[in-house]
Amino acid sequence: MDVTLYTMPLSHPGWSVQLALARKGVEAKVVDLPAGLHPGLLWLRGFRRGTVPSARIDGRRVEGSLEIVRELERLVPEPSLYPADPAARAAVEEAERWGEATFQNLPRQVARYAIAHDLTTRTWINREHVGLPLPKVSAVLATPVALGMAARADANATGAQSALAALPAALDRVDELLAAGTLGDDDAPNAAGTQIAPTVRLISANADMRELTDGRPCGAWAERLLPDYPLTPGSAAIAKLRRESA
The missing domain is CATH 1.20.1050 (Glutathione S-transferase Yfyf (Class Pi); Chain A, domain 2)
Known part of the structure; x- marks a missing residue:
């Protein structure tokens, strides 16, 4: 799986995605964007929300911590981030x-x-x-x-x-x-x-x-x-x- 995560060091939602990646054992390229300049830099990369975290997963753009974590769960079901019950x-x-x-x-x-x-x-x-x-x-x-x-x-x-x-x-x-x-x-x-x-x-x-x-x-x-x-x-x-x- 090819994952690039766009985030910032102070972005707590970005750290949410990094925790999920670690739990899934998925290696990702992490790109820290400069605060304040990140909306424009993300727009140039095709992300329309202009917020971090944003990720490119196997060529697809996914934006938002909730959306990225759930996409990781779909693609890498184990270990699951949700209980079976x-x-x-x-x-x-x-x-x-x-x-x-x-x-x-x-x-x-x-x-x-x-x-x-x-x-x-x-x-x-x-x-x-x-x-x-x-x-x-x-x-x-x-x-x-x-x-x-x-x-x-x-x-x-x-x-x-x-x-x-x-x-x-x-x-x-x-x-x-x-x-x-x-x-x-x-x-x-x-x-x-x-x-x-x-x-x-x-x-x-x-x-x-x-x-x-x-x-x-x-x-x-x-x-x-x-x-x-x-x-x-x-x-x-x-x-x-x-x-x-x-």
Whole structure:
């Protein structure tokens, strides 16, 4: 099987696909695209959503973490990412959908608000993950792009504050799913686990949100599965939001 995965180092859905590839034992070429420039680069490659992860699997384009993981399941049935028991499978699929449609966006809203409203954060991303010359200058020039990406995730002040407020209950749900076995074994996440673990890991790797996972079973679980997830610094924009909502 010939698989090329287009992603970014900070993309938690991209890490979902990488976990699924590892569970399936499928080797893939991983292409990390520069943040902010990735929509245009994907468009040139024929991907019309303009978001990561996107994959070319045996010449076919597949976009989105849920769609890619399910295509991998279809092409490589064993080991399965879904339990055979119908009731157990339904629980896994429900958790998988929630992980992709709801949980995944909560830390994204926080992170994109920080990127859009904190020049220091944008400068750090340009220096560490984009590689443009003069990272501070390019961060200033990239302000409209950052604002546009924030708007796509409803990452305005209200959205980011709401996401921060919703994260504790969402992490409670992840802990419950983990305890129930709905996310798979500790070292062998199923489809729901591969979808959810990277979102938890993004939270634990981000200085603005890490305290929310400290001491939680799901935090330790995600860090075991994804020890190399890149750490991100705190943002003055998020600190200000917290002061305003206190």
